[in-house]
Amino acid sequence: MSLQPSARDWRLASADFVRCFAGWHIWALLGVSDVRQRYKRSRFGQFWITFSMGIFVAGIGVVYGGLFHNDIRTYIPYLAVNMTVWSLISGIMSDGTMTYIEASNYLKQEALPKTAFVMRILVRNLVAFAHNLIIIPIVYILFWVTPSPVALLAIPGLFLILIGTFLSTLALGILCTRFRDLPQIVSNLMQLAFFVTPVMWHIEQLGDRGQYILTFNPFASFLRIVSEPMQGHIPELSAYVSVLVYLALLFLVSWPLFARFRARIVYWL
Amino acid sequence: MASIELVDASVDIPIYNSRGRSLKTTLLRRVGGQVEADGRDNVKVRALRQINLSLRPGDRLALIGHNGAGKSTLLRVFSGSYEPSSGSAEIRGTVSSLIDMMMGMDPELTGADNIILRGVFVGMSLKQARLAIPEIADFSELGPYLHLPMRTYSSGMLMRLAFAISTTRFPDILLFDEMISFGDAAFSNKARSRVEAMLGKASILALASHDLGALKTYCNRAIMLQQGMIVSEGKVEEVWDRYVNVQRESA
Numbered sequence: 001m002s003l004q005p006s007a008r009d010w011r012l013a014s015a016d017f018v019r020c021f022a023g024w025h026i027w028a029l030l031g032v033s034d035v036r037q038r039y040k041r042s043r044f045g046q047f048w049i050t051f052s053m054g055i056f057v058a059g060i061g062v063v064y065g066g067l068f069h070n071d072i073r074t075y076i077p078y079l080a081v082n083m084t085v086w087s088l089i090s091g092i093m094s095d096g097t098m099t100y101i102e103a104s105n106y107l108k109q110e111a112l113p114k115t116a117f118v119m120r121i122l123v124r125n126l127v128a129f130a131h132n133l134i135i136i137p138i139v140y141i142l143f144w145v146t147p148s149p150v151a152l153l154a155i156p157g158l159f160l161i162l163i164g165t166f167l168s169t170l171a172l173g174i175l176c177t178r179f180r181d182l183p184q185i186v187s188n189l190m191q192l193a194f195f196v197t198p199v200m201w202h203i204e205q206l207g208d209r210g211q212y213i214l215t216f217n218p219f220a221s222f223l224r225i226v227s228e229p230m231q232g233h234i235p236e237l238s239a240y241v242s243v244l245v246y247l248a249l250l251f252l253v254s255w256p257l258f259a260r261f262r263a264r265i266v267y268w269l
Numbered sequence: 270m271a272s273i274e275l276v277d278a279s280v281d282i283p284i285y286n287s288r289g290r291s292l293k294t295t296l297l298r299r300v301g302g303q304v305e306a307d308g309r310d311n312v313k314v315r316a317l318r319q320i321n322l323s324l325r326p327g328d329r330l331a332l333i334g335h336n337g338a339g340k341s342t343l344l345r346v347f348s349g350s351y352e353p354s355s356g357s358a359e360i361r362g363t364v365s366s367l368i369d370m371m372m373g374m375d376p377e378l379t380g381a382d383n384i385i386l387r388g389v390f391v392g393m394s395l396k397q398a399r400l401a402i403p404e405i406a407d408f409s410e411l412g413p414y415l416h417l418p419m420r421t422y423s424s425g426m427l428m429r430l431a432f433a434i435s436t437t438r439f440p441d442i443l444l445f446d447e448m449i450s451f452g453d454a455a456f457s458n459k460a461r462s463r464v465e466a467m468l469g470k471a472s473i474l475a476l477a478s479h480d481l482g483a484l485k486t487y488c489n490r491a492i493m494l495q496q497g498m499i500v501s502e503g504k505v506e507e508v509w510d511r512y513v514n515v516q517r518e519s520a
Contacts, residue, residue: 025389033375033386040377109369110390111349111360178285263352267282 005259013259020115027116031123049131057083057135064200073143078231080139082199084132085161085227089219090190091125092165097183099173104269114262118169122162136230148232157225157235160243164222164250171254174261177268193219214238218246271362271441271472273324278353280317280342280497316342318497319356326472331484331505333512334494340477343494344368344444347475362441362472365391367449370431376420380411380430383419387434401437408463409433410456429456436463443471448483481509 005013020027039045061076068075096118100107103117140147176182197219203210213220221242228235317339324330332340345351346358348366373390374383384405388398406415409429414422422430432449449464451457468474468487478484484491484505491508493501493515501511 025395029386029389029395033378033382037375037377105369105372106390107350108345109348109350109366109372111364112390264354266351267354268285 003260005256009259009262013255013262016113016262017115020113020119023113023116024119026112027119028123030117030120032127034120034124035127046127046131049128050134053080053083053087053132054135054138057139060200068201068205077139077143077145078202079200080135081227081230082223084129084136085223085230086194086197086199086219087132088125088129089161089165089222090194091128092121092169093172093190094187095121095125096165096169096172097176097186099169100177100265100269107266108269114258114265115170118166118173121169122166126162146232150229150232150234153229153234154226157229160225160247161222164218164243164247167247167250167254171250171257174257174265177265178261193217197223199223215242218242221246271326272359273322273347273361273442273473274359275320275322275346275353275356276358277356278317278320278322278346278358279315279355280339280346280351281354282314282316284312284314316497317346317353320346320499322492322499324473324475328490329468329474329488330476331488331491331508332475332477332494333484333491333508335516338494339497340494341368341446342497344446344475344477347442347444360442363392364442364444365435365438365440365471366444367435368444368446370435370449371427374419374431377418379418380409380415380422381406383430384434387431388437391435391438392440393438405430405433405437408459425451425453432460432463436467439467439470441471442473443467443475445474445476445478447478448476448480448487484509 035046035049039048042048044051057076057080061072061079064070064079065072065075099117099121100114103120106112106117107114139145172182172186176186196213197217198210198213203213203220206213214224221239224239225235225243228239320343332343334340342351344366345368346353347360348364348368349358349360350366352358373387375386378386381402384402385395385398388401389395393401402415406412409426409432411422411426411430414426419427419430428449428451432451449460451460474487476484476487488505491503491505492499493508493512495515501508
């Protein structure tokens with residue numbers, strides 16, 4: 001078995017991607033109805049997403065604010081923004097492990113583009129993200145934070161996160177379909193990642209060692225380029241550079257992997 | 270122009286979660302494709318072996334064979350979902366596979382929502398799907414149930430709705446796994462004329478069935494599959510006779 005994709009593999013992988021965007025209705029609809037289905041028949045529906053985030057931020061904010069000797073008026077807005085962005089990244093990462101497994105009914109019957117199911121995961125988590133975003137203005141009003149126009153920089157940052165998670169889901173989805181232990185490993189690693197990424201704590205608290213986190217923890221860089229603008233800071237150039245380096249690496253791994261094993265996914269379901 | 274071209278197409282499905290040894294005994298059973306174990310304890314099901322087949326417009330192919338002979342797998346190769354593990358399959362034209370008509374339907378959503386969801390899968394845009402609701406509602410005769418969650422439907426109602434949605438689009442290539450039958454006589458007639466209209470428009474049909482009547486009515490050529498190989502090819506009646514003979518011999 002060769003690991004090298006053939007010319008035909010490359011061509012079919014690109015065709016898959018093109019067909020995915022030509023038929024965007026499918027994944028847009030699937031992603032949205034995934035969320036609707038989860039909260040169907042509950043009174044508050046999908047706003048439970050917002051409530052859970054609000055409750056988490058309030059609870060953790062008070063305790064950890066005290067623990068880290070932070071001023072709650074600055075800590076809670078910091079935590080709310082970070083958690084909102086983090087839940088988008090980690091949500092896609094953990095849902096992504098099931099990309100093809102949960103789509104097995106569809107994939108076994110029709111020649112639908114595989115990348116459409118990656119987009120479905122992205123849409124599903126973007127809908128949740130939109131619900132979580134609601135708490136940001138509420139927190140800002142409560143704690144008298146004035147938003148700054150720098151926040152607009154979060155939009156290109158979000159776009160970069162989506163490209164990154166698209167590429168990683170493309171690869172993770174395939175690997176998790178073939179090796180069924182991997183979803184468990186990923187969910188464990190994501191738990192760890194939450195604690196080694198400056199979501200609840202400030203990078204300055206680590207002193208000089210913080211630099212290692214910023215260099216070697218990809219999640220930290222992806223988090224910064226969205227959450228810092230939302231708090232009115234312009235991210236350092238180094239954050240963008242490291243995000244672009246990670247994107248290039250992800251592309252170099254994911255795309256050949258997808259090209260080579262795209263046709264095998266159905267066989268592994 | 271629609272066409273299906275299979276050259277030496279094989280489908281070997283690896284089974285990673287079972288041990289080779291315990292499955293070796295299954296090599297002795299009668300039904301199913303061939304199960305093989307390679308040196309590294311990996312078991313694979315040889316669902317299709319070196320199939321050569323060429324379907325052109327006007328071809329109505331009957332797939333005959335016992336359970337597990339590879340009929341459904343072959344239909345899935347025709348639909349494009351299984352790309353052969355060796356050999357090649359070129360499929361040209363829009364395909365509608367009615368193997369599972371309920372694919373993509375969600376019991377928590379209302380009938381109308383499901384029309385949109387399922388409609389998009391059969392190739393409609395969101396707008397087209399929305400416009401198709403009245404027509405589908407009319408055909409399936411669901412009345413007020415259309416705006417209730419699908420989980421409240423009886424199985425007959427589910428079938429009606431799934432059938433009505435799956436058959437609104439007329440594809441170039443039509444795939445059936447057993448002809449659909451409805452208990453309700455009036456609806457059954459309606460469904461039959463809808464299928465006939467689809468067949469009239471479709472340029473290629475493949476039908477897997479154990480019902481000689483249906484095969485004779487709809488098909489003009491036949492293949493018989495055994496352990497994933499084409500063992501007989503020709504007119505529907507001839508191939509069917511061979512199938513009956515083979516069954517008698519093994520009984």
